[in-house]
């Protein structure tokens with residue numbers, strides 16, 4: 335974890351150091367291990383790029399054939415990363431939701447395993463919260479801010495924190511701050527409106543392509559867990575994302591636009607103002623989408 339140069343109350347959990355450059359590897363390692371245990375011959379996955387690169391990598395390690403349904407808005411570096419690891423790409427002209435729909439037609443096929451935001455992935459992604467608490471010597475921070483696309487990271491982080499409390503490893507549960515881009519904010523809206531279901535964002539518009547998920551797969555679980563812990567939510571504009579990314583860069587931390595969303599949200603909510611300790615999860619490497627914005 336890295337300390338902020340600007341605000342001593344902010345810590346950054348920099349997830350770019352995972353093998354394929356995003357936190358997705360935490361879930362893929364469990365998911366593909368399970369696929370291998372089940373003896374599947376082929377995995378299929380819809381992705382805005384990072385999950386695809388991660389699933390491609392772990393599938394290659396496990397000698398499993400892999401196909402990624404990739405919307406054409408995905409940054410080219412992510413497509414190259416996927417291709418380099420020998421996975422097939424099906425280009426999808428449309429939204430992430432369109433790609434998800436296409437993968438579902440594959441599910442009925444024999445020996446095909448659909449990966450994505452499912453139970454095993456969620457179990458793997460809990461490790462980011464375990465690590466944060468461990469790195470703070472089992473003294474939980476006040477708040478953990480994270481970006482929300484499909485809401486798997488959000489649902490898993492909450493679950494991990496509840497479990498740490500349940501087994502007595504921590505005494506208090508940090509509040510989670512769930513941050514979305516204003517151009518794709520279905521979970522933000524549902525939480526603010528005290529609603530249990532999601533109204534799909536039909537045409538997501540954001541430079542934070544890794545969180546351009548119009549109908550978050552894990553929203554139901556995520557919403558109920560966020561409510562249970564009295565978590566908070568915020569939405570950030572494109573300008574706020576760009577500004578946060580620049581500020582992180584000036585501190586030597588290079589992230590893709592989605593990787594700056596938690597920090598943009600934490601700043602907007604003025605977290606840390608009253609001395610709270612805030613951990614921002616910086617979810618993906620800058621080299622995945624290095625455009626200067």
Ligand SMILES: *Cc1c(COP(=O)(O)O)cnc(C)c1O
Pocket residue numbers: 356357358384385481482483484485486487488544545590592593617618619
């Ligand atoms: C996947 C991803 C997210 C969003 O995570 P979800 O579990 O889909 O909510 C955020 N940032 C990056 C870089 C990602 O790859």
